[in-house]
Amino acid sequence: MTMRRTSVVGCRNAEGADADASDAAAGKECGEVGGEAHLTENMVCTLGAARSRHRTVAKDIPRGSARSPGSWRWQSGRRRPTTRCGGVIQAWCAAHSFERFPTPHPPDDSCRVAALVDEGTTMLGGDGRQRQLAALREIKAIATESDRNKRCVEATPGAVKFLVSVVVQSHAAASTYTSARSDDDLLDSVINSRMSTSSPEEEALGVLYSLKLSEPTLRRILGKDNGGFLDTLASVLLLKAMTSAMPPERLGCRPRRRSIRSRTPLRYRWRAFLEEAGEPDDEASAAAAAAGEEQEDDAVASISRQRLARRSLYTPTPAGSGTHPYTCMAAARVGLVSVSVSHALHASSSSPSLRPPRLRLPPYLPRHHHHLLPTFPPNYPRPSSAAAARLRASATMSQAAGNPYAAELAAAKKAVTLAARLCQAVQKDILQSGVQSKADQSPVTVADYGSQILVSLVLKMEAPASSSFSMVAEEDSEELRKEGAEEILENITELVNETIVDDGTYSIYFSKEGILSAIDDGKSEGGPSGRHWVLDPIDGTKGFLRGDQYAIALALLDEGKVVLGVLACPNLSLGSIGNLNGGSSGDQVGALFSATIGCGAEVESLQGSPAQKISVCSIDNPVEASFFESYEGAHSLRDLTGSIAEVHESYLGNLVFECWQKLGVQAPPVRIDSQAKYGALARGDGAIYLRFPHKGYREKIWDHAAGSIVVTEAGGLVTDASGNDLDFSKGRFLDLDTGIIATNKQLMPSLLKAVQDAIKEQNQAASPL
Numbered sequence: 155m156t157m158r159r160t161s162v163v164g165c166r167n168a169e170g171a172d173a174d175a176s177d178a179a180a181g182k183e184c185g186e187v188g189g190e191a192h193l194t195e196n197m198v199c200t201l202g203a204a205r206s207r208h209r210t211v212a213k214d215i216p217r218g219s220a221r222s223p224g225s226w227r228w229q230s231g232r233r234r235p236t237t238r239c240g241g242v243i244q245a246w247c248a249a250h251s252f253e254r255f256p257t258p259h260p261p262d263d264s265c266r267v268a269a270l271v272d273e274g275t276t277m278l279g280g281d282g283r284q285r286q287l288a289a290l291r292e293i294k295a296i297a298t299e300s301d302r303n304k305r306c307v308e309a310t311p312g313a314v315k316f317l318v319s320v321v322v323q324s325h326a327a328a329s330t331y332t333s334a335r336s337d338d339d340l341l342d343s344v345i346n347s348r349m350s351t352s353s354p355e356e357e358a359l360g361v362l363y364s365l366k367l368s369e370p371t372l373r374r375i376l377g378k379d380n381g382g383f384l385d386t387l388a389s390v391l392l393l394k395a396m397t398s399a400m401p402p403e404r405l406g407c408r409p410r411r412r413s414i415r416s417r418t419p420l421r422y423r424w425r426a427f428l429e430e431a432g433e434p435d436d437e438a439s440a441a442a443a444a445a446g447e448e449q450e451d452d453a454v455a456s457i458s459r460q461r462l463a464r465r466s467l468y469t470p471t472p473a474g475s476g477t478h479p480y481t482c483m484a485a486a487r488v489g490l491v492s493v494s495v496s497h498a499l500h501a502s503s504s505s506p507s508l509r510p511p512r513l514r515l516p517p518y519l520p521r522h523h524h525h526l527l528p529t530f531p532p533n534y535p536r537p538s539s540a541a542a543a544r545l546r547a548s549a550t551m552s553q554a555a556g557n558p559y560a561a562e563l564a565a566a567k568k569a570v571t572l573a574a575r576l577c578q579a580v581q582k583d584i585l586q587s588g589v590q591s592k593a594d595q596s597p598v599t600v601a602d603y604g605s606q607i608l609v610s611l612v613l614k615m616e617a618p619a620s621s622s623f624s625m626v627a628e629e630d631s632e633e634l635r636k637e638g639a640e641e642i643l644e645n646i647t648e649l650v651n652e653t654i655v656d657d658g659t660y661s662i663y664f665s666k667e668g669i670l671s672a673i674d675d676g677k678s679e680g681g682p683s684g685r686h687w688v689l690d691p692i693d694g695t696k697g698f699l700r701g702d703q704y705a706i707a708l709a710l711l712d713e714g715k716v717v718l719g720v721l722a723c724p725n726l727s728l729g730s731i732g733n734l735n736g737g738s739s740g741d742q743v744g745a746l747f748s749a750t751i752g753c754g755a756e757v758e759s760l761q762g763s764p765a766q767k768i769s770v771c772s773i774d775n776p777v778e779a780s781f782f783e784s785y786e787g788a789h790s791l792r793d794l795t796g797s798i799a800e801v802h803e804s805y806l807g808n809l810v811f812e813c814w815q816k817l818g819v820q821a822p823p824v825r826i827d828s829q830a831k832y833g834a835l836a837r838g839d840g841a842i843y844l845r846f847p848h849k850g851y852r853e854k855i856w857d858h859a860a861g862s863i864v865v866t867e868a869g870g871l872v873t874d875a876s877g878n879d880l881d882f883s884k885g886r887f888l889d890l891d892t893g894i895i896a897t898n899k900q901l902m903p904s905l906l907k908a909v910q911d912a913i914k915e916q917n918q919a920a921s922p923l
């Protein structure tokens with residue numbers, strides 16, 4: 155019966171009937187005969203025709219379909235007949251002296267796997283490495299074809315052991331290798347090992363990963379923890395865990411890296427590599443700093459060599475004590491930074507003797523760590539072309555408009571814009587996590603430091619270095635250097651690096667030490683001579699925590715005078731906020747105010763719209779004026795500001811009993827946080843800013859330097875309560891004992907009078923007589 159049906163098929167094929175149907179039928183028939191090769195004469199023509207049909211049909215089978223229509227499928231990049239049908243055809247071909255079909259060894263053939271394992275086991279060193287690689291690739295191709303093949307590979311005696319041994323042997327080989335090579339060669343080989351096409355150990359790991367090993371096999375390997383099996387398995391399990399957490403498009407592709415080999419000296423490549431492995435090379439950095447610029451390379455090389463010898467990157471580290479090279483490889487492959495081996499072990503076993511998980515997944519996890527170039531601070535690379543071109547264009551335009559601080563202005567804008575991006579990300583996190591209600595304000599601290607580091611980085615990169623860099627800023631690294639601050643330092647490092655990578659302008663990667671030293675760039679005392687940048691990295695911290703207004707405020711002092719100021723206000727509406735208590739009017743938010751001495755003030759959107767000139771309002775009748783003050787009641791005496799601004803009336807029945815009219819402002823105060831008040835005043839949203847701190851409070855220069863020049867360049871005036879200009883040349887503090895007032899030129903005389911009257915009254919009320 156079988157023969158009859160086959161001959162029918164054969165006739166249809168010979169007559170040129172539908173090829174897919176005939177192939178399917180042929181496959182069915184062959185299945186029924188169970189591989190027997192007893193074919194009638196009828197089949198000679200049938201199979202002869204089928205063979206030529208197969209060639210034709212094969213061309214039409216779409217690539218990548220594991221099992222194509224009929225009796226064809228893809229295997230090892232070629233079209234093959236299915237095993238059952240192919241077996242019958244091949245048997246017949248052999249019996250009748252026909253040339254065999256070009257079929258590979260069957261993928262699920264355990265003998266083939268065993269042969270490959272044998273081949274791979276004997277091939278070590280020199281040319282053998284290539285052949286071992288080829289054997290491993292073939293095993294991989296077999297294993298990835300189907301789950302059945304995976305089980306077959308796992309079940310092949312010695313296969314898993316062989317795969318694991320490839321990894322373990324490579325450890326031992328690399329240990330010997332490390333002591334025999336020059337530092338540069340060694341480093342190149344370590345770094346490039348992840349960039350070259352592939353290595354036997356990577357292929358072996360790949361196969362182990364794809365096998366989805368059964369629990370007994372895993373236990374067997376874990377049980378034989380000699381020579382690094384355990385670490386190897388941990389890495390594989392980790393890779394599995396990580397890959398299962400990754401979107402499919404990220405699997406199997408190496409992260410794109412810039413070649414750090416050709417352009418950077420040894421010390422940077424070494425540091426970058428260790429940073430990526432989660433092991434900042436502080437020892438090398440310290441040695442380099444002590445050695446000075448010329449000997450820096452030598453000093454780092456020698457430390458690197460010692461470290462390689464001491465706990466080689468290629469020899470397995472004890473579980474939990476550090477980062478395993480394959481963990482790094484795996485992590486790099488899926489885009490993570492560093493994960494400890496102990497976590498993988500913990501994940502793979504319920505044994506209580508194993509250490510608890512130590513998975514380092516920081517809250518601000520860098521998406522890419524491919525830009526691993528020199529650590530801050532020396533020899534900054536220049537900005538990437540597009541961003542640099544934008545900066546240059548903006549500087550050139552300002553210069554053409556006669557701005558002597560054009561380059562500094564462009565740098566300052568770039569600096570606060572980048573810092574604002576970081577702050578916005580953190581504020582979003584804070585608001586989502588509800589951390590503002592807790593005592594722990596560490597996220598704000600992270601943003602404060604992060605903002606300061608980015609500003610200092612950009613200024614050092616972009617602003618012309620007329621002399622040594624000096625910055626008076628709110629933060630220093632003292633707290634971060636204390637015990638217990640490790641986590642926050644780590645978060646800052648992650649966040650800053652992530653922001654730099656996202657921005658894409660600089661190929662810089664900060665180590666923790668780099669972070670600390672960048673923060674300390676802000677330790678300058680300022681003063682009357684020279685140039686000093688003045689920075690408040692987040693002005694209005696309380697507003698920042700509440701999700702309200704805050705500003706990144708940056709100014710430049712030249713010989714004691716503020717000559718330039720920029721204010722990034724990420725939450726400030728681009729439209730007027732005059733009567734909205736600082737709330738957004740629904741317009742786009744994110745304003746960047748800027749001013750240079752003698753050149754006026756401007757506002758643009760933080761997203762980069764063209765800048766527009768701004769000016770303070772021209773109101774000259776106080777009744778029409780509105781005034782700004784701090785949102786925080788503790789920052790300004792509200793009874794005083796109220797008595798300055800308002801009409802105060804008391805009634806006795808219908809009779810006005812008392813009436814003091816100082817300014818006669820009728821609108822309620824607009825209360826917002828930070829120097830955003832100065833910005834809003836400068837563009838005419840309101841007419842007056844009043845600030846009267848409690849007695850004894852000393853105003854800092856970074857709380858007013860940028861804001862005051864934005865207002866004065868917009869045509870306004872900023873003075874103390876006696877009408878004197880603010881003096882920024884006295885160091886970190888403003889030398890004031892009364893408040894600060896700001897308004898336009900028309901209103902200033904009446905405002906000053908009202909202020910002095912109110913202060914006099916207050917003093918009289920306070921005096922015992």
Ligand SMILES: Nc1ncnc2c1ncn2[C@@H]1O[C@H](COP(=O)(O)O)[C@@H](OP(=O)(O)O)[C@H]1O
Pocket residue numbers: 690692693694695696784785786788789790826827828829847848851854857
């Ligand atoms: N008691 C006080 N009186 C006046 N100003 C104070 C103050 N305590 C803190 N500040 C300053 O007021 C700034 C905020 O100003 P505003 O009240 O206009 O939002 C704070 O800046 P930071 O938030 O940068 O610390 C801080 O420097």
Ligand SMILES: [Mg+2]
Pocket residue numbers: 690692693694856857
């Ligand atoms: Mg401040």
